[in-house]
Amino acid sequence: MPPVNRPAPAKINLSLKVLGKRPDGFHELETLMAPISLADELEITKADQFEFTCSDTTLPVDENNLVVRAVRLFCRATGRAPKLRIHLNKKVPHGAGLGGGSSDAATTLLALDELFETRLGQQALVAMSAELGSDVPFFIYHSAAICRGRGELVTPVSLGISLPLLLLKPEFGVPTPWAYQKWANSRELPDVPYTPQVFPWGTLVNDLERPVFEKYIFLALLKRWLLAQPECGGALMSGSGSTVFALLHAPSTELAERVRAEFGPNLWMAPCVAQL
Ligand code: C5P
Numbered sequence: 001m002p003p004v005n006r007p008a009p010a011k012i013n014l015s016l017k018v019l020g021k022r023p024d025g026f027h028e029l030e031t032l033m034a035p036i037s038l039a040d041e042l043e044i045t046k047a048d049q050f051e052f053t054c055s056d057t058t059l060p061v062d063e064n065n066l067v068v069r070a071v072r073l074f075c076r077a078t079g080r081a082p083k084l085r086i087h088l089n090k091k092v093p094h095g096a097g098l099g100g101g102s103s104d105a106a107t108t109l110l111a112l113d114e115l116f117e118t119r120l121g122q123q124a125l126v127a128m129s130a131e132l133g134s135d136v137p138f139f140i141y142h143s144a145a146i147c148r149g150r151g152e153l154v155t156p157v158s159l160g161i162s163l164p165l166l167l168l169k170p171e172f173g174v175p176t177p178w179a180y181q182k183w184a185n186s187r188e189l190p191d192v193p194y195t196p197q198v199f200p201w202g203t204l205v206n207d208l209e210r211p212v213f214e215k216y217i218f219l220a221l222l223k224r225w226l227l228a229q230p231e232c233g234g235a236l237m238s239g240s241g242s243t244v245f246a247l248l249h250a251p252s253t254e255l256a257e258r259v260r261a262e263f264g265p266n267l268w269m270a271p272c273v274a275q276l
Helices: 066-078 102-115 121-128 176-183 210-216 219-228 255-262
Strands: 002-019 027-046 051-054 083-087 145-149 153-156 162-169 197-199 200-204 231-239 245-246 266-276
Touching: 002 102, 027 102, 027 162, 051 066, 066 083, 066 102, 066 121, 066 255, 083 102, 102 121, 153 231, 162 255, 176 210, 197 231, 210 219, 210 231, 219 245, 255 266
Parallel strands: 002 200, 051 083
Antiparallel strands: 002 027, 027 083, 027 145, 027 266, 145 153, 162 245, 162 266, 197 200, 231 245
């Protein structure tokens, strides 16, 4: 059998409202997420035994990797043996608020369902994916969506709009549990723009900027600087960070050059498009 290649697209949160802390420790959310053109690549081949490799050697390749957890969960649920070789080519940075690991997990479930011809159906795959993480179900749908609950209750939306973006991520990442834990008692920093940015298609706003900017002040400065650039219609942190994205009036290479001149060579940057 030839290898099956699947892109695992990342996401951004165009809006993220934290509605409160729940008795189970999670936070109740309402978030508009959109898939973006930046994607990891999964290569899956049938083999004699299970083998998993990853292009990023800093990532675990054991049960701590969401791809391995997705394989185990799928095989437990369907009674299939994991006779597979999987290689993950990482393009999406981790600790970035771009859902890279979650997308890898969802894409693994979708690919295995196809490969083993188990035809589990979307509902079963969504239920299975919710066991792997709050934003994994979103990636089963391949669509922009409003996600509620802890993120696992997905309502797809399609406005037929493409938004050109520049993603920017410093060398550090932000741990998601930490960001949520700090949310309730966080404060706004002076002279930092948190105000919702209103567009015809919706609103850019992220309640997790408040706790994250308090500790990672560079992200607040980056957002403020981006908002002052003529190419930018908006700027926001995605998820729990540390990626900040600029919403562009039109694709631009000049902005990236100016970012380099202003902030130095260590920022990771990627132009991409979000599908809303
Ligand atoms: O579900 P996931 O494993 O992605 O969540 C990671 C952590 O982020 C959770 O253990 C929890 O601390 C926090 N979280 C939260 N509320 C959410 C989603 C995540 O508090 N809606």
